[in-house]
Amino acid sequence: MNIGEIAKRAGASRSTVSYVLSGKRAVSEETRRRILAVIEELDYRPNAAARALKEGRTRTLGLVIPPASQRLTDMQLGFVASVVEAAARADLDVLLSPSGGDHERSFERVVTGRRVDGVILMEIRMEDDRVSRLRQTSLPFVTIGRTADPHDMWWVDVDYTTLISRCVHHLADLGHRHLAFINRSAELVAAGYGPGHRALAGFRQAVTERGLTGVDVCCPDEPSAGETCLEQLRAAHPEVTAVATINEAALPGIQRGLQHAGLAVPRDFSVAGVAARHWAEDFRPPLTAADVPTLDMGEEAVRLLLERIATPEAPPRHVLHAPPISLRASTGPVPPALR
Amino acid sequence: MNIGEIAKRAGASRSTVSYVLSGKRAVSEETRRRILAVIEELDYRPNAAARALKEGRTRTLGLVIPPASQRLTDMQLGFVASVVEAAARADLDVLLSPSGGDHERSFERVVTGRRVDGVILMEIRMEDDRVSRLRQTSLPFVTIGRTADPHDMWWVDVDYTTLISRCVHHLADLGHRHLAFINRSAELVAAGYGPGHRALAGFRQAVTERGLTGVDVCCPDEPSAGETCLEQLRAAHPEVTAVATINEAALPGIQRGLQHAGLAVPRDFSVAGVAARHWAEDFRPPLTAADVPTLDMGEEAVRLLLERIATPEAPPRHVLHAPPISLRASTGPVPPALR
DNA sequence: TTGTAAGCGTTATCAT
DNA sequence: ATGATAACGCTTACAA
Numbered sequence: 001m002n003i004g005e006i007a008k009r010a011g012a013s014r015s016t017v018s019y020v021l022s023g024k025r026a027v028s029e030e031t032r033r034r035i036l037a038v039i040e041e042l043d044y045r046p047n048a049a050a051r052a053l054k055e056g057r058t059r060t061l062g063l064v065i066p067p068a069s070q071r072l073t074d075m076q077l078g079f080v081a082s083v084v085e086a087a088a089r090a091d092l093d094v095l096l097s098p099s100g101g102d103h104e105r106s107f108e109r110v111v112t113g114r115r116v117d118g119v120i121l122m123e124i125r126m127e128d129d130r131v132s133r134l135r136q137t138s139l140p141f142v143t144i145g146r147t148a149d150p151h152d153m154w155w156v157d158v159d160y161t162t163l164i165s166r167c168v169h170h171l172a173d174l175g176h177r178h179l180a181f182i183n184r185s186a187e188l189v190a191a192g193y194g195p196g197h198r199a200l201a202g203f204r205q206a207v208t209e210r211g212l213t214g215v216d217v218c219c220p221d222e223p224s225a226g227e228t229c230l231e232q233l234r235a236a237h238p239e240v241t242a243v244a245t246i247n248e249a250a251l252p253g254i255q256r257g258l259q260h261a262g263l264a265v266p267r268d269f270s271v272a273g274v275a276a277r278h279w280a281e282d283f284r285p286p287l288t289a290a291d292v293p294t295l296d297m298g299e300e301a302v303r304l305l306l307e308r309i310a311t312p313e314a315p316p317r318h319v320l321h322a323p324p325i326s327l328r329a330s331t332g333p334v335p336p337a338l339r
Numbered sequence: 340m341n342i343g344e345i346a347k348r349a350g351a352s353r354s355t356v357s358y359v360l361s362g363k364r365a366v367s368e369e370t371r372r373r374i375l376a377v378i379e380e381l382d383y384r385p386n387a388a389a390r391a392l393k394e395g396r397t398r399t400l401g402l403v404i405p406p407a408s409q410r411l412t413d414m415q416l417g418f419v420a421s422v423v424e425a426a427a428r429a430d431l432d433v434l435l436s437p438s439g440g441d442h443e444r445s446f447e448r449v450v451t452g453r454r455v456d457g458v459i460l461m462e463i464r465m466e467d468d469r470v471s472r473l474r475q476t477s478l479p480f481v482t483i484g485r486t487a488d489p490h491d492m493w494w495v496d497v498d499y500t501t502l503i504s505r506c507v508h509h510l511a512d513l514g515h516r517h518l519a520f521i522n523r524s525a526e527l528v529a530a531g532y533g534p535g536h537r538a539l540a541g542f543r544q545a546v547t548e549r550g551l552t553g554v555d556v557c558c559p560d561e562p563s564a565g566e567t568c569l570e571q572l573r574a575a576h577p578e579v580t581a582v583a584t585i586n587e588a589a590l591p592g593i594q595r596g597l598q599h600a601g602l603a604v605p606r607d608f609s610v611a612g613v614a615a616r617h618w619a620e621d622f623r624p625p626l627t628a629a630d631v632p633t634l635d636m637g638e639e640a641v642r643l644l645l646e647r648i649a650t651p652e653a654p655p656r657h658v659l660h661a662p663p664i665s666l667r668a669s670t671g672p673v674p675p676a677l678r
Numbered sequence: 679t680t681g682t683a684a685g686c687g688t689t690a691t692c693a694t
Numbered sequence: 695a696t697g698a699t700a701a702c703g704c705t706t707a708c709a710a
Binding site: 351352353354355358364365366367370389391392393394395 | 695696697698699701702703704
Binding site for chain 4: 002003004014015018019022024025046047049050051052053054055
């Protein structure tokens with residue numbers, strides 16, 4: 001079924017059918033109705049490949065995700081979901097490309113096969129090969145997260161430095177003197193994962209500013225790891241009375257570890273961090289945390305990308321989020337006995 | 340950068356370049372090398388739209404997911420991940436289409452715009468509009484899950500009836516006489532969600548076979564809901580000593596509810612179910628459960644789809660999984676006092 | 679208000 | 695062993 005067939009049955013030319021579809025030229029009400037009737041009857045829809053070939057654009061966005069084999073965190077999933085939704089609202093399709101594993105071919109296809117009009121990149125490293133690769137091309141792209149040197153780039157990100165710093169100050173205000181920071185996995189941090197580095201910097205700086213002691217540890221992004229991590233932390237640093245974390249996947253384990261150690265939250269021990277909202281709310285007691293606005297961010301990434309596609313020469317834009325800390329129930333004054 | 344440019348620079352014709360790329364015609368070693376050198380130098384890759392238009396296939400698979408706004412369960416995420424990986428291994432791209440919400444347009448684009456060579460559908464209802472729609476077209480598709488009448492369809496699914504039945508028998512063998520079944524959300528079940536119906540049927544049948552009493556409840560797919568669900572269950576049916584469930588998202592809440600009620604697992608109360616493996620392993624104590632092989636299933640769905648695409652007239656195929664129950668630590672004999 | 683025709687970048691058929 | 699050329703189905707500039 002193609003446009004010629006529609007034209008024939010409606011007794012019109014192919015161009016007229018095309019113009020009815022696009023509305024880019026006036027068509028008499030009469031023929032318009034005839035054509036629409038045929039289109040309806042045959043359930044015709046233009047061939048996407050032909051249209052893409054002619055127009056030079058695909059009406060498709062690429063979304064590069066971490067290799068799916070390693071489970072996506074809830075936050076990542078939130079980004080994917082909101083990007084897909086926002087794209088759908090703009091009548092755009094989303095092509096998924098797992099990258100990082102042994103899927104270079106997939107990434108290359110998307111980047112260089114002109115399969116998409118633009119790309120959204122997630123899980124950005126401080127030095128990121130995919131970003132470098134994309135910069136060599138003329139393909140518009142936006143990152144969720146940013147590299148070490150993000151100037152003249154388009155991105156949306158969360159200001160982990162500020163957020164973790166705020167957590168530290170909040171805990172310090174409550175009288176805590178000995179803090180710990182639970183980071184994402186050691187591999188991720190070693191690979192130059194931005195949030196890991198920036199959050200750590202914020203932690204160290206704030207700890208220094210307030211004259212506290214601070215210890216930082218990495219922890220695999222899994223519930224069970226959170227438990228052992230907390231145990232080891234307690235063993236090595238019994239003086240610690242509060243932790244800040246950006247590792248939402250480890251949260252359930254941290255919770256279990258605390259419970260196991262017979263520590264009531266927030267009476268005996270405080271926890272604060274950065275997490276997707278429902279993770280914070282599912283913590284017991286609900287977690288005092290900066291809620292990462294994944295929904296807004298995915299949407300913004302799409303909006304930025306569309307802008308960049310529309311005006312390739314436009315000056316780079318970016319959005320840095322520093323959502324306020326939502327005070328919930330997991331932080332409280334340091335136990336008097338431990339002051 | 341197009342094939343003509345390559346041809347010009349290599350001093351050959353476009354067809355020869357094309358044949359070098361496809362290997363469908365012998366090309367002298369000499370010209371072959373020259374052409375490959377130019378391709379390498381310019382980092383040329385054929386335009387996907389042009390190729391799709393000419394070949395009549397897109398080298399792209401469609402994956403229809405539940406509207407991303409409602410958070411994906413871990414099992415769904417597992418399917419998405421394994422489908423994407425399997426497709427990438429076959430050098431196929433994956434186009435994501437959220438459906439169900441107000442995203443009919445996205446689904447229609449994928450189905451009828453010939454944007455994909457085939458479609459994988461998830462979250463199948465007993466009566467499923469999208470399946471009906473797809474059957475009207477000639478687009479090959481495979482479902483993960485199956486409709487009420489799945490004959491002459493291509494699908495992979497989990498045999499929830501059998502698995503929940505096995506859970507019941509296992510619990511009965513341990514002496515439990517009063518069981519409960521915690522289903523997925525009421526809306527999902529009301530909408531005809533297959534696993535909900537089939538698991539419930541299996542539960543009822545097995546309970547009858549063993550002469551037990553069984554109560555079944557629906558529970559929203561969220562941790563917090565699991566907690567209240569368990570509380571209400573305990574209040575209304577204090578005689579119940581074990582539950583079976585397919586609601587993995589509610590598991591953390593069920594766990595908390597048990598703890599809250601002062602019930603030790605498995606000493607005072609047993610829990611069994613069907614879940615993705617790591618959910619079972621993250622339960623405390625680890626959950627006795629049939630582990631849904633999401634990884635295999637996504638891969639199979641892709642394999643089936645490719646078969647169907649290759650030979651549209653082939654007889655329908657399907658795979659029904661009934662993985663064994665992995666005995667972990669959440670089930671035990673009924674407390675003697677309650678026998 | 680409508681139709682004709684060129685051309686997007688491939689692949690594959692038919693010549694040579 | 696290689697080249698010219700006709701499609702694939704669409705959009706749009708140009709004619710009428």
